[in-house]
Amino acid sequence: MTTLPRKDLFDLPEGVIYLDGNSLGPLPKHVPARVAEAVTREWGQELIRAWNSCGWMEQPLRVGNAVARLIGAPEGSVVMGDTLSIKVFQALSAALAMRPDRRVILSDKGNFPTDLYMAEGLIALKNAGYELRTVAPEEVADAIDDSLAAVMLTEVDYRTGRRHDMHAITDKAHAAGAVMIWDLAHSAGALEIDLAGSNCDFAVGCTYKYLNGGPGAPAFIYIRPDLAATAQPALSGWLGHDAPFAFEQGYRPAPGIERMRVGTPPVLQMTALEAALEVWAETDMAEIRAASVALCEQFIAEVETACPDLHLVSPRDAQHRGSQVSFAFEHGYAAMQALIARGVIGDFRAPDVMRFGFTPLYIDSADVSAAVTILADIIDTKAWDRPEFHRANRVT
Amino acid sequence: MTTLPRKDLFDLPEGVIYLDGNSLGPLPKHVPARVAEAVTREWGQELIRAWNSCGWMEQPLRVGNAVARLIGAPEGSVVMGDTLSIKVFQALSAALAMRPDRRVILSDKGNFPTDLYMAEGLIALKNAGYELRTVAPEEVADAIDDSLAAVMLTEVDYRTGRRHDMHAITDKAHAAGAVMIWDLAHSAGALEIDLAGSNCDFAVGCTYKYLNGGPGAPAFIYIRPDLAATAQPALSGWLGHDAPFAFEQGYRPAPGIERMRVGTPPVLQMTALEAALEVWAETDMAEIRAASVALCEQFIAEVETACPDLHLVSPRDAQHRGSQVSFAFEHGYAAMQALIARGVIGDFRAPDVMRFGFTPLYIDSADVSAAVTILADIIDTKAWDRPEFHRANRVT
Known part of the structure; x- marks a missing residue:
């Protein structure tokens, strides 16, 4: 058993606070070598035999x-x-x-x-x-x-x-x-x-x-x-x-x-x-869940203090909530693009929901505070109100 | 346009004549780097953004x-x-x-x-x-x-x-x-x-x-x-x-x-x-097909000369045949295992079919002759009649 987070296990990009692990989780550091082994040795050298010899x-x-x-x-x-x-x-x-x-x-x-x-x-x-x-x-x-x-x-x-x-x-x-x-x-x-x-x-x-x-x-x-x-x-x-x-x-x-x-x-x-x-x-789900609840509670409290224009659409009671927090904001799409441009990656779901996932394996309390600071700055300065952040045909 | 084969494009194991590309094709040499790029840069660094930025x-x-x-x-x-x-x-x-x-x-x-x-x-x-x-x-x-x-x-x-x-x-x-x-x-x-x-x-x-x-x-x-x-x-x-x-x-x-x-x-x-x-x-399908027919014709002729106990179950007329040749042989399962053990990889399909695929991108006339020589030796010497080649619960 270990203490969370375990950022050392992941290959996270520099300068990014990743609050979208509820959409696509990040790359564990040891995965590229394992995939390369499957490609180069298993497929490349074992070929059809790999169905048996490599346990496919x-x-x-x-x-x-x-x-x-x-x-x-x-x-x-x-x-x-x-x-x-x-x-x-x-x-x-x-x-x-x-x-x-x-x-x-x-x-x-x-x-x-x-x-x-x-x-x-x-x-x-x-x-x-x-x-x-x-x-x-x-x-x-x-x-x-x-x-x-x-x-x-x-x-x-x-x-x-x-x-x-x-x-x-x-x-x-x-x-x-x-x-x-x-x-x-x-x-x-x-x-x-x-x-x-x-x-x-x-x-x-x-x-x-x-x-x-x-x-x-x-x-x-x-x-x-x-x-x-x-x-x-x-x-x-x-x-x-x-x-x-x-x-x-x-x-x-x-x-x-x-x-x-x-x-x-x-x-x-x-x-x-x-x-x-x-x-x-190296983890257990009880520890993960407890840490997730703490991160979500912190995020809700800090956003509600710093960004009064955002309205919580997730249940307030942690018992009735998963590991994400969603806020409605009229300009949510553009605000999310502005956030992403500043390295805080969450996502947007129509019609007006800004969605943030909390994943204690690689997100900690300092990340939450840093993310809220950037979010508040974007809302306060209307930094979202720029043409490049307006809605287009985007995936996330 | 180029001349076949193009073995230089593939990462083929040493000492193997691969006649099973009709089951699982071999690894093109440039693929591992591209997969690594998708894992490490696209997933690892772009994360959710890759759905847009990497054209996923x-x-x-x-x-x-x-x-x-x-x-x-x-x-x-x-x-x-x-x-x-x-x-x-x-x-x-x-x-x-x-x-x-x-x-x-x-x-x-x-x-x-x-x-x-x-x-x-x-x-x-x-x-x-x-x-x-x-x-x-x-x-x-x-x-x-x-x-x-x-x-x-x-x-x-x-x-x-x-x-x-x-x-x-x-x-x-x-x-x-x-x-x-x-x-x-x-x-x-x-x-x-x-x-x-x-x-x-x-x-x-x-x-x-x-x-x-x-x-x-x-x-x-x-x-x-x-x-x-x-x-x-x-x-x-x-x-x-x-x-x-x-x-x-x-x-x-x-x-x-x-x-x-x-x-x-x-x-x-x-x-x-x-x-x-x-x-x-760098190829075209007409060239591929012509080369495949030539390899299949050569294989049929050489096997029928060298291995009279094997009976062709594929159509003799190339026009009515795909890019594989199958021979029935009572001890086909064991014989295929013996072949694979000597580096000639084909496969077996129940009840008694030895199946050989011909893929002109990486198989040439010399491979065909070499494969038939080994096959004939296995049949002539009954090299297939060893316990380790007998049928078990195998995939191929």
Whole structure:
């Protein structure tokens, strides 16, 4: 166990305070050498033999086990691959197959759009009278009834940081006979998650945010172990087959979580992620969470003192908040560009939200104060009001 | 234009004759530096800003255009992402939506299993009386009738190298009112493909074989341009949305091929692939194909002379064959292990097929003769009959 932060583990650019690790985590220092090894020795010298000799074939499960330890899931219950959108589709299609007599999927309007979009696509494909019902996040619990096939929620709202009560909602969904799916995109690596204890049926998440797996790192999917042998894989690719190299004509799913594998895994990305996860060997999630709460509380207090024009849109109570803080500001887009230009990197989410992620592995109290000082200066001097900071077609 | 081979462009291991580029292409020499740049400078220093500053967001279409040039497809008709299994699912689901009154998908029993498995999964999901009909490869043309919603074939058979007549079958499918989908997994980078001229509706393929994109490199999907604005994306992820960063509640597909994007792209893999594709700037597919045919003809002739116990299972006529040659041999598994142990890397496909890929970029006539000499020695001396070469649970 060590004391936070561990900036020594990361390759952070000079002069940057990085408050966007909730969007793309930074580069752990040891990752480039590991990726180079995978490219030059494994691919270059071992070639096709590397599927055996370098453990490429088992990597999605091996890395899944490393993720499982960080989210409170047992060994063998998580597998890596594809993108979070695909994993949402897999979980939701398997969930609907478990409740053939029900037709409603419940989610909330704060869910990340791709989760809702994938549900729309699945519903169109099934063409059997399914409905995606979305309510305000605070109305979810009351909207759970026995018409629901599945409840599909993201634990932490990507825009506001609002956090659902995973255990209570799961219990309520189960009491109503619905399947529970959690998206942990903004939870894994940020919060203490007791996935097994929540008793939820499925969970999915991405690894390029708080887990620092690199741009486009593979996603994960969890199935509660007692369901893994019967969950129906709609995306029934050859590497989810029980015997991929028998090249049988008919699909037979692998006995457990590996049935959620689809095609050939992205070995180079998987290797970057596998290396990045080693950072967590020296920390624990309780310590991370406590430090994150302290940083968020400090940020809220200092911004509210220094920048009265900004309005907190995140929950004030840390218990109901993830590891980010969002403030609404009329000129939020331009202000964020001005901040980035001065080395404080957060991001913007329409219509007016300035979003700041707090990641105690490489952000400390001095960073928070320095960031607020720059932010206050930008607001006070209207430094955001320059043409180059106005909104254009930008990604972040 | 240059003369083949171009071994100078590749980092090939000492003492290896690599006849498995149809499974995993070798490492182009300039790729490691480009991947390192993406890891260390783009991810490490640019962080989230790289989505704009390093062109990450446009990369799937930019790389798609590079692939399009190699398969006879127009600019803007190909996009990269996910795995080939996912791309098969996308093409097939969009095809079925175009023929709502038809219920049969035709494929052949030689198709790569994942294509058939994904069709099975889609059929189960739709639960509307669809049928996957598979016939022997040589019976496909006769099996096309006006009951078919879609014909889905892999141009080159992964096991035998048998090649379908893409233009003739597409014409016949269209005459019967069916949608035509081609899987180019064993074609892209090996054959001259006139995709636009074939008039097919969809094509998909992978890039880690003849295109040397690296293990788990992203797949591609093509939609004929006149269909791209209406093809229905079943896997409706946020990056296929018309305005991903507007974070709208409802899904609206992007106007063209980019609607087939799903989730966050694997930037590191995409960068390896983008760099690898530069190899093709100095070659053309007609030259590649002519050299491939010559190597295959030489290999067949020399093996049939030196190894009478091996029986050709690939078509003898080059016109009906891809860029690989397969021989059946009762002890094929062990013989392939013995070959690999002596540096000649091909692969084995159940039940008894020894498979050899010919890739004129880095294989020449002397390699072919050297490989046959070693193969003949192994067969003549029964060098394959050793415990360490017997079948185990191996990947290749």
